[in-house]
Amino acid sequence: MSTRAAPQRRSAQARRRTAVRRRRLAAVGLLALIGALLVVFLPSMKDAAREITLPLHHEDIIRQQAADKHLDAALIAGVIYAESKFSDQTSHAGARGLMQITPDTADAIAQRTGGVNFKQEDLADPQVNISYGAWYLRHMLDRYGDNVVLALAAYNAGQGNVDKWIARAREQERDLTVKDIPFAETRAYIDRVLQARDDYRSTYPDELGL
Template identity: 30%
Template sequence: MLVLLTIALGAGLFMDDFNRKFVYPIRYRQEVEEYSKEFGVDKYLVYSIIKTESKFDKDAVSNKGAKGLMQVTDKTASWAAKELKLGSSINIFEPKTNIRIGVWYLSRLEREFHGNIDLSIAAYNGGSGNVRKWLNKDEYSKDGQPLMKIPFKETSDYTYRVMRNYKIYKKLYD
């Protein structure tokens, strides 16, 4: 497994930008650009979250029940539908709805964590309540802002992958 991962990462380092664009696609451009602009979120961060969460599969469902491109939970979808006045019968698998809710939620997290993208990404995956708890513990954060360590391995790995994808999207398309 480690050998395959090393080969895959090595191949990625030698890809030219043309080939990388196949691995890091821009899909749902209209929706991503519209809602990124509306909610003040970097569109390349949105693309990196979609790639990490669902690999652009609009019908994706996680083992925890998160749904669609941005892997929105039913609880977040219900909350967002009320806040955004979308009505009670939304289709969370519909890309426009899923992206709108996901970007809205991400913008809320960015405001909550004062524009700190790493914390916002960690909260998108691990929950803002958990991130706030970690920021108040010296073993994870010395001064209450950057996290030195994320105690949930899944959230730590997720944050790393999203940030890596974000940097690549910005390099390729910005």
């Protein structure tokens, strides 16, 4: 064996070990950097994802209206989610704002609540819209004995339809249930609101004062 070859092999092995150590240190450093970035950005990423999947705005108004109208704040949030996903908009039927109040319903609520200066444009104001929507929801609950399903059915399909469905069920000597509702849209609406209500209860208990 050449006396010169042995030191060369040892030198090559040392370089390989040094390269391996450097790669390991680089990998450890990269993992540490990723961990630090996750610590910094993961909460905001979670908030951003939650904002997309289950948005919540105007929670101060929702809490205030829930207390004033003796309503579940999560139920108000669930209705807003089902109606507009917290985005101010106007439907093809003319319903406006976060809780999608129709012009006729808004005028009737204004008369019942003393809103003598009310204008349809006011429905774009979250305070007015949520106040009117909460009032109507409370009115429906009072009308149907605090039955949330019937109140939501009336909110979506109108009192006249719900009254007809109840009368039909009574003719058959039973109570009206979701499956008895002939409108698929209304059945889906009720399910959507109730699921959203439960989601808001579990996701935003502090924000909604629950």
